[in-house]
Amino acid sequence: ISPLVGEMSGRTEGGAVERHRSPIGLFNLNNGNALGIGLPYGSMPAQPLIDLAAQAANLGATEIRLAPGRALLFLGLSAPSSLQVSATTLGLVTSPTDPRTRIAACPGAPACASGGIATRAIAETIAAQSADLLDTSLILHISGCAKGCAHPGAAALTLVGDENGAGLVGDGTAKALPA
Numbered sequence: 001i002s003p004l005v006g007e008m009s010g011r012t013e014g015g016a017v018e019r020h021r022s023p024i025g026l027f028n029l030n031n032g033n034a035l036g037i038g039l040p041y042g043s044m045p046a047q048p049l050i051d052l053a054a055q056a057a058n059l060g061a062t063e064i065r066l067a068p069g070r071a072l073l074f075l076g077l078s079a080p081s082s083l084q085v086s087a088t089t090l091g092l093v094t095s096p097t098d099p100r101t102r103i104a105a106c107p108g109a110p111a112c113a114s115g116g117i118a119t120r121a122i123a124e125t126i127a128a129q130s131a132d133l134l135d136t137s138l139i140l141h142i143s144g145c146a147k148g149c150a151h152p153g154a155a156a157l158t159l160v161g162d163e164n165g166a167g168l169v170g171d172g173t174a175k176a177l178p179a
Contacts, residue, residue: 022069024096026080034073035080038093041105041120041150042070048090055086069101099131100124104151108144108161115144116161141174148174 023036037052053064061083062076071093077083088094093101103126106112108119119142126140134140141148141155146162151174158169160178167178 022071022093022096022101023067023073024069024071024093024098024101026084029075032076033080034075035077035083036067036071036073037084037087038069038071038098038101040091040093040100041103041123043107044092048092052083052087052090052092056083059083099127099134102134102136102138103127103140103142104155105142106144106148106150108142112144114147116163117142117144117159117166119144119150119161122159143174146174 022038023034024038025036027034027036056064056074056077059080059082060076060078061074063074065073065075067073074080074083084094100123103123105119105123107115108117108122109115110118111120123140123142126142127134138157139151139155141151141158143150143158143160146160148158148160151158154172155169156171158172158174158176159166160169160174162178169176169178
């Protein structure tokens with residue numbers, strides 16, 4: 001049973017219903033190009049990001065900016081396609097059609113003590129094996145527990161972990177009673 005609204009310190013209440021489209025890919029600007037690279041599920045281990053930043057610096061990047069939708073914008077690159085290939089190799093999101101852009105997944109088990117399921121592993125499996133099911137009309141939310149931290153608003157489909165394993169919620173939040 002989830003705590004009521006306002007009972008849990010730091011709880012995300014009534015979060016954004018709409019997800020921002022991430023600026024992923026190559027963009028022409030008045031003063032050059034920008035390369036948008038997404039972080040899968042909003043996070044990444046430090047070492048791949050350190051490696052990417054070092055390569056960006058070697059390619060003349062003048063700035064790395066945070067962007068909506070859990071993305072990074074690299075400005076001033078001499079060879080943006082080279083950095084894009086490296087980012088793909090490192091496991092980052094480099095295409096706006098990547099199915100991971102339509103999956104919201106919290107850290108889940110074992111990273112979160114509340115997580116009842118391994119959300120990131122499940123998300124990666126779904127993205128790899130069922131990418132054709134994840135079109136732009138669907139947001140899939142994979143939540144380790146009923147808190148719904150990764151996507152506090154309603155999603156078309158939510159897989160939520162609980163003490164019995166996992167359940168599905170259609171057109172609702174992780175707090176709703178799973179089918």
